Amino acid sequence: MKKLLPILIFGTSLGAMSSVAFAEPPMPPFYASVMKMAPEGKLGQIIKKEKIKTSVKGAQAWKIAYISSDVAERKTISTGLIVAPIGQAPKEGRPIMAWVHGTTGSAQNCGPSQITNPATPLNEYFLMDGNSWTDYGIPNVEEFIKEGYVIVATDYQGQGGGGKHQYAVAQTNGRDAINSARAASSMKEVGAGKRTIIYGWSQGGGATIAAASLPEYQAQQGTAADNLQYLGFVALAPDDVAAVLPKLPADEAGANKLMNEFTQANVPNVFLFAHYVMGLWGAQAANPNLKLTDVLTDEGVKVANQLAGNKCVHVMADSFTYTYGDQYKSLIKPQPSNSLAWINAFINGSVKPVKPVAPVVIYWGTKDTAVPPVMHELYQKQMCAMGANVGRNQLPGEQTHFTTPGVSAPIYLAWVKDRIAGKPLANGCPQPSQKQ
Helix, strand or coil: CCCHHHHHHHCCCCCCCCCCCCCCCCCCHHHHHHCCCCCCCCCCCEEEEEEECCCCCCEEEEEEEEEEECCCCCEEEEEEEEEEECCCCCCCCEEEEEEECCCCECCHHHCHHHCCCCCCCCECCCCCCCCCCCCECCCCHHHHHHHCCEEEEEEEECCCCCCCCCCCCHHHHHHHHHHHHHHHHHCHHHCEEEEEEEEEECHHHHHHHHHHCCHHHHCCCCCCCCCCEEEEEEEECCCCHHHHCCCCCCCHHHHHHHHHHHHHHCCCCHHHHHHHHHHHHHHHHHCCCCCHHHCECHHHHHHHHHHHCCCEHHHHHHHHHHHHHHHHHHHECCCCCCHHHHHHHHHHCCCCCCCCCCCEEEEECCCCCCCCCHHHHHHHHHHHHCCCCEEEEECCCCCCCCCHHHHHHHHHHHHHHHHHHCCCCCCCCCCCCCCC
């Protein structure tokens, strides 16, 4: 079981500033101006918006920047998109779909809203029809517009709004999802109401189930839009570190052993290593008591700050390969220090062991090697024991991590429509076998 933790944190399409200065890439004017703004205001408050073109028929779109907060409740700024139908909204307001994306990177220029024509259907880097150096776009956006929904798609904090992105810290990413829905509900131009569904993939899948277990955060008053009504959560190949490691090691020696196993599981190839470095960088951003020098050499810290602060995940991996070849492992210290604090930070940043506020449905493929299926199997078992309704649906055929969004899209579209229509839902939890 210990071997699972490394794979699930940083091998997936899974604040405070570092004490070491890091460069930031040049930013488009919208984001450059947002990065100069202070994170002040109500949670979900839109502090800047700009109307943009969209290729989706019958839709209008905006780039937005809004107030959010992180796992330590420090205020942050997140950027993103809002796409809404053109025309008069119904009296009760349009339902909100809040999309939470998978791994793109940790630098300021890694927010999907920064791509040319970002308000478009999901386009994946790894697939044959991918047309960019990153993933961007919104799954089912055309279908949701036809149904009369408002779609909001966060970039996460640190991906265009200043600060340092807390990559794979699901508690922070989930808060960004909740506050994006508040932002959509507060924006008069789009006619959104209170009915809300959050859906996400990979890193965003983890953020989705993390958001589902934040009832007190959802219920906060004095936000840009209070009392949203959560109808369901759709998680595509979600990760949940806390589910596979519910108990901390007893001492520093045990933590060192686990941290070493974690490191070794994340260095077999340079792509995993890039995720690993971003994960360390993000955990340190969320937890200023941690130091990158606990795990990386001095040169490794310098490289991590330079690359994680400047480049998105695919080009980051290319830079490691170009500069270090197969010697990138030399950036890791032979033995980590402060390991108990690091392991604790990974768990605290993951999904809380709290019953979800609404039904959850998970979609996954048998050929997913990025997020081992046992991860969300354990999540389901834990939450169902609390009385939650968590369905877990294996997709037909042999689906990989990267085919999961496309194959699942028409399936969860029907699930979403039923939740918004208020139709009853059978309990998705595994039922005990009936004795003959």
